[in-house]
Amino acid sequence: MSAARILGAVSTVGGPAQAGGPMAQAGGPLAADRDPADPVIPAISTNGLTKRFRSGQLAVDSIDLNVPQGTVYGFLGPNGSGKTTTIRMLLGLIFPTSGSQALLGAPMPATAASVLPKVGSLVEGPAFFPFLSGWANLARIDAADRTADPSTAAARIDRALERVGLLAAAKKRYRLYSLGMKQRLAIAAALLQPRELILLDEPTNGLDPQGTREVRGLIREIAADGVTVFVSSHLLAEVDQICSHVGVMRTGRLVFQGTLQELREQGPQAAQRIQVETAEAERAAELLTKLGLTDVQVVGRQLTAQLGDQTPERVCADLVHAGIPVSGLSSPRPSLEDLFVELTGEGFDVSG
Amino acid sequence: MSAADVVVAGTAGTVGAAGTSQLAGDGPEGRVPAAGRAWLRYARSELGLVFRRRRNLALLAVVAVVPVIIGVALRLAGSPRGGGGGGPAFFAQVTGNGLFLSFAALTVLLTLVLPLVVSVVSGDSIAGEAGYGTLRYVLTVPAGRTRLLLTKYLVVIVFALCACAVVTVSAVIAGLALFPVGPMTLLSGTTVSIADGMLRLVFVALYVAAAMASLGAIGLAISTLTEHAIGAIAATAIIAVASEVIDNVPQFGAVHAYLPTHWWTSFDSLLRTPIASADLLHGLLSFAVYAVIFCGVAWARFTGGDVTC
Numbered sequence: 291m292s293a294a295r296i297l298g299a300v301s302t303v304g305g306p307a308q309a310g311g312p313m314a315q316a317g318g319p320l321a322a323d324r325d326p327a328d329p330v331i332p333a334i335s336t337n338g339l340t341k342r343f344r345s346g347q348l349a350v351d352s353i354d355l356n357v358p359q360g361t362v363y364g365f366l367g368p369n370g371s372g373k374t375t376t377i378r379m380l381l382g383l384i385f386p387t388s389g390s391q392a393l394l395g396a397p398m399p400a401t402a403a404s405v406l407p408k409v410g411s412l413v414e415g416p417a418f419f420p421f422l423s424g425w426a427n428l429a430r431i432d433a434a435d436r437t438a439d440p441s442t443a444a445a446r447i448d449r450a451l452e453r454v455g456l457l458a459a460a461k462k463r464y465r466l467y468s469l470g471m472k473q474r475l476a477i478a479a480a481l482l483q484p485r486e487l488i489l490l491d492e493p494t495n496g497l498d499p500q501g502t503r504e505v506r507g508l509i510r511e512i513a514a515d516g517v518t519v520f521v522s523s524h525l526l527a528e529v530d531q532i533c534s535h536v537g538v539m540r541t542g543r544l545v546f547q548g549t550l551q552e553l554r555e556q557g558p559q560a561a562q563r564i565q566v567e568t569a570e571a572e573r574a575a576e577l578l579t580k581l582g583l584t585d586v587q588v589v590g591r592q593l594t595a596q597l598g599d600q601t602p603e604r605v606c607a608d609l610v611h612a613g614i615p616v617s618g619l620s621s622p623r624p625s626l627e628d629l630f631v632e633l634t635g636e637g638f639d640v641s642g
Numbered sequence: 643m644s645a646a647d648v649v650v651a652g653t654a655g656t657v658g659a660a661g662t663s664q665l666a667g668d669g670p671e672g673r674v675p676a677a678g679r680a681w682l683r684y685a686r687s688e689l690g691l692v693f694r695r696r697r698n699l700a701l702l703a704v705v706a707v708v709p710v711i712i713g714v715a716l717r718l719a720g721s722p723r724g725g726g727g728g729g730p731a732f733f734a735q736v737t738g739n740g741l742f743l744s745f746a747a748l749t750v751l752l753t754l755v756l757p758l759v760v761s762v763v764s765g766d767s768i769a770g771e772a773g774y775g776t777l778r779y780v781l782t783v784p785a786g787r788t789r790l791l792l793t794k795y796l797v798v799i800v801f802a803l804c805a806c807a808v809v810t811v812s813a814v815i816a817g818l819a820l821f822p823v824g825p826m827t828l829l830s831g832t833t834v835s836i837a838d839g840m841l842r843l844v845f846v847a848l849y850v851a852a853a854m855a856s857l858g859a860i861g862l863a864i865s866t867l868t869e870h871a872i873g874a875i876a877a878t879a880i881i882a883v884a885s886e887v888i889d890n891v892p893q894f895g896a897v898h899a900y901l902p903t904h905w906w907t908s909f910d911s912l913l914r915t916p917i918a919s920a921d922l923l924h925g926l927l928s929f930a931v932y933a934v935i936f937c938g939v940a941w942a943r944f945t946g947g948d949v950t951c
Contacts (some may be wrong), residue, residue: 381782384948406784413782417775421695433687434785436680439673479779 331395333359333487333518334380338389341375349375351542352389357520357535359394359486362513364529364550365522367539368634373522374414376539377491381411394486407437410480411489415496416472420465424456424475427464431479438483450478454508470501477508488512490521494528506532526626540634553629563628564602566593566609567618574614581608597621681793684785688797692763698801701759705805708755709747709813712736713820716743731910740817741826741839745913747813748806748850752906756805757882760854763801764861765875767794768944772869772951787945795862795937802854810847814840830914846909849922853906856929857882859936860902866943869951899924902932 334357382399396405454474583595602621735742826839861878905925911918
């Protein structure tokens with residue numbers, strides 16, 4: 291593995307994995323520095339959580355989530371893989387067909403009244419009254435909260451708006467907000483009270499690169515305060531840059547759960563590829579096929595293949611022994627996207 | 643040093659309550675309010691939401707204008723004694739005594755406009771929030787499903803009461819301005835003082851508001867079934883109108899007493915001496931039964947169902 295990494299570093303083709311690497315590591319120490327109140331109690335845990343809709347569709351199929359406190363947990367999966375349904379069940383909006391779920395150690399939805407005030411959430415995009423201002427919309431949400439102190443409401447609303455950079459547009463009608471502003475208002479709603487856990491469902495959906503970066507920065511800020519952040523997304527770059535842990539959904543099942551590091555090390559190995567640059571690409575391709583490598587593709591002097599059980603060292607030695615001139619060889623670590631596609635299936639094979 | 647502290651604390655106190663509570667060490671979230679106080683704040687916020695909406699204010703404006711139009715029309719048409727004295731109940735008495743304009747207006751509005759107004763507010767109550775998607779945000783606060791439903795129904799009742807009050811007050815003012823006002827000759831033939839007449843008018847308005855609140859419960863129940871507010875509003879209005887139509891078909895006589903609208907106009911019992919309390923009590927019982935049944939339906943549906951909006 292280490293040899294592969296050295297080779298990877300030599301590679302001229304960077305790949306998204308390397309671009310994301312340092313950022314992902316930056317998220318690591320943050321998580322380690324934290325001193326959660328009780329690390330034994332997970333922020334989110336589910337046990338065989340299942341949802342079958344009345345139509346018969348199995349949206350979530352017996353998933354066991356375990357989100358440690360103080361982490362930024364990326365909840366990945368293609369559209370329609372059951373992420374939002376899971377989040378809705380976690381928050382008590384819809385009831386599971388079977389299984390159970392707990393937030394901060396408290397079973398949901400039985401203890402919703404006491405635990406949900408500690409949980410901020412953004413579910414399936416922003417939703418507010420278009421005829422009210424952003425400020426009035428937040429005031430209205432705060433008024434519904436049994437635990438909110440009315441005497442601090444104005445100050446808390448102002449501060450939440452300030453954190454998301456909307457204070458200047460506070461009195462503007464929601465109808466006039468841009469999509470990015472709407473999204474930020476929804477995040478502000480999750481920040482009205484001090485939270486221990488924040489669930490964000492596709493927080494950067496529909497945002498421009500600028501807005502995406504702002505939201506990413508905001509999530510880092512929230513996490514730096516020791517708040518557990520559970521963020522669902524299908525944007526891998528986003529997850530790669532801010533998450534310490536990931537859970538991957540595929541057609542209602544949780545196909546991977548662990549740290550980002552574990553996903554890279556223990557995730558599907560088949561995704562690891564080798565790239566060879568040689569003047570005799572055809573001969574090299576024959577050799578690689580003989581060595582058991584699959585999906586051998588030749589483009590000019592470039593040759594790529596799935597490494598499978600082989601190691602880059604062995605392939606390199608064999609190529610040289612066979613007298614094939616190798617001008618470049620690399621085995622970049624699989625990008626998160628490679629791993630993701632490997633786990634969730636290529637293309638649109640999402641259950642309907 | 644301590645003197646400086648006192649000065650600082652004093653200034654903070656004048657700056658505002660939020661500042662002081664943070665200085666007092668309650669943390670930014672402040673104190674958790676008592677359940678009753680928190681609910682009052684929530685109810686006030688919901689009332690503000692309904693009463694600040696331009697659509698709802700327009701509805702109140704409509705019910706305020708109708709009595710004036712009726713009054714002006716009756717004034718222009720002149721004395722009904724010359725013209726035959728037909729038309730809806732109380733119309734014949736209006737020109738003789740302006741106070742009757744209130745009863746006439748309530749009777750006219752009760753057939754369509756008031757039910758429509760209540761249908762709009764009650765049908766929109768849950769379905770509107772579901773349609774905008776705000777329901778999921780309020781529920782994850784968490785507002786509490788039963789608490790939310792009760793608050794919504796309270797707002798419907800307050801709005802119904804308000805609509806009836808607007809009609810009554812508008813009609814009294816128009817009646818005073820357009821017609822002579824004096825001691826009232828009741829339907830039973832006896833004459834009562836203006837004060838007595840006004841008191842009876844207040845009870846009539848409250849009775850009509852109770853009728854509208856029972857329709858509001860039906861609207862609330864329908865509102866929990868859909869996320870299309872317009873559908874819930876239309877369905878509620880259609881139920882009211884259909885019930886009134888059936889109530890006017892003699893062949894359906896067997897079910898008349900059980901229709902939601904059957905007892906709506908029984909308020910004329912209040913304009914007799916002695917007051918025909920049997921009819922009134924029947925009416926109030928009918929409203930209560932409808933309110934309880936449909937609030938129950940709304941509760942069962944809303945607390946047991948998935949919120950997927």
